[in-house]
Amino acid sequence: MNDKIAVVGAGMMGGAIIKSLIKSGYKGKITAVDIQPERLQEQEKLGVAVTTDPRKAAGDSDIIFIVVKPNDMEKVLKNINHETKGKLVISVAATVPLKFVKKFIPEAKAVRIMPNVGALVQASYTAYSCDPNVTAKDKEKVKALLNMMGICEEVDEKYMDAITALSGSGPGYLSIIIEALMYAGLKVGLPRNIALSSSAQTVLGTGKLVIELQEHPAKIKDMVTTPGGTTIEAIYELEGSQIRQSLMRAVEEAAKKSQQIREKLGFNAE
Numbered sequence: 001m002n003d004k005i006a007v008v009g010a011g012m013m014g015g016a017i018i019k020s021l022i023k024s025g026y027k028g029k030i031t032a033v034d035i036q037p038e039r040l041q042e043q044e045k046l047g048v049a050v051t052t053d054p055r056k057a058a059g060d061s062d063i064i065f066i067v068v069k070p071n072d073m074e075k076v077l078k079n080i081n082h083e084t085k086g087k088l089v090i091s092v093a094a095t096v097p098l099k100f101v102k103k104f105i106p107e108a109k110a111v112r113i114m115p116n117v118g119a120l121v122q123a124s125y126t127a128y129s130c131d132p133n134v135t136a137k138d139k140e141k142v143k144a145l146l147n148m149m150g151i152c153e154e155v156d157e158k159y160m161d162a163i164t165a166l167s168g169s170g171p172g173y174l175s176i177i178i179e180a181l182m183y184a185g186l187k188v189g190l191p192r193n194i195a196l197s198s199s200a201q202t203v204l205g206t207g208k209l210v211i212e213l214q215e216h217p218a219k220i221k222d223m224v225t226t227p228g229g230t231t232i233e234a235i236y237e238l239e240g241s242q243i244r245q246s247l248m249r250a251v252e253e254a255a256k257k258s259q260q261i262r263e264k265l266g267f268n269a270e
């Protein structure tokens with residue numbers, strides 16, 4: 001695959017997308033677009049083409065990622081409108097529906113994605129939803145690109161608020177858990193660096209066990225719990241806490257917020 005790609009918005013997430021493409025050895029030309037010169041300097045060092053002109057970059061590309069804040073979407077879409085006919089346009093903006101995107105670029109083949117910051121290390125979970133005019137061949141391209149960022153799954157667009165709340169924001173929640181485990185390590189006398197690396201790697205390994213062995217988390221829990229052993233002592237303590245309910249509530253509130261932001265910004269309006 002060597003389509004020319006423009007990434008409009010080379011901030012936190014746009015930068016992560018570019019990095020994952022480069023790390024995967026993507027063969028086609030990549031152009032980073034941003035209005036912040038220092039962002040472009042960073043991208044230039046990575047060896048990609050840079051510009052401050054979204055329309056020119058879109059015109060010169062086959063696939064366009066739009067990775068600006070939801071508030072900036074309308075401006076960018078209006079700007080690139082005439083350069084999108086028949087092209088794949090991949091919107092990364094949280095809360096912005098495909099219908100809103102299509103209103104400004106009706107001749108594009110639009111895809112909405114929700115990655116997470118794991119894309120920086122090619123470990124994103126990315127959900128994607130496609131406009132009906134995205135063909136099976138286009139979807140193969142989208143999947144190939146998203147797999148360079150981690151793993152991906154096609155979902156019905158109605159799940160995007162929930163996905164945003166769970167995996168989009170998830171690195172925030174898991175960082176709290178890793179931090180808490182690190183402090184637990186300090187509490188039982190581990191040096192700081194060992195407490196941190198053992199906590200982070202344990203979270204990573206548990207996720208890999210669930211995904212690669214396709215095991216239910218309860219099975220993993222069972223695998224490490226011996227009768228009368230150490231793990232059951234810890235699980236007994238955890239089950240007396242509100243940890244499960246706290247996580248459910250956190251994700252539920254984030255999903256509600258995603259919906260509220262969309263309504264507030266008027267993305268639902270016809």
Ligand SMILES: NC(=O)c1ccc[n+]([C@@H]2O[C@H](COP(=O)([O-])OP(=O)(O)OC[C@H]3O[C@@H](n4cnc5c(N)ncnc54)[C@H](OP(=O)(O)O)[C@@H]3O)[C@@H](O)[C@H]2O)c1
Nearest residue numbers: 009010011012013014034035067068069070072092093094
């Ligand atoms: N960060 C995440 O973990 C994450 C996860 C999933 C989805 N997303 C989505 O990704 C999008 C970007 O988020 P982010 O965290 O990467 O934001 P960010 O770091 O602020 O990056 C956005 C970049 O786009 C630039 N920009 C604004 N208007 C532009 C225009 N007209 N043309 C070119 N560049 C323009 C911004 O410049 P200024 O700073 O001057 O505005 C900024 O450098 C958001 O819609 C967000 O919902 C983010």
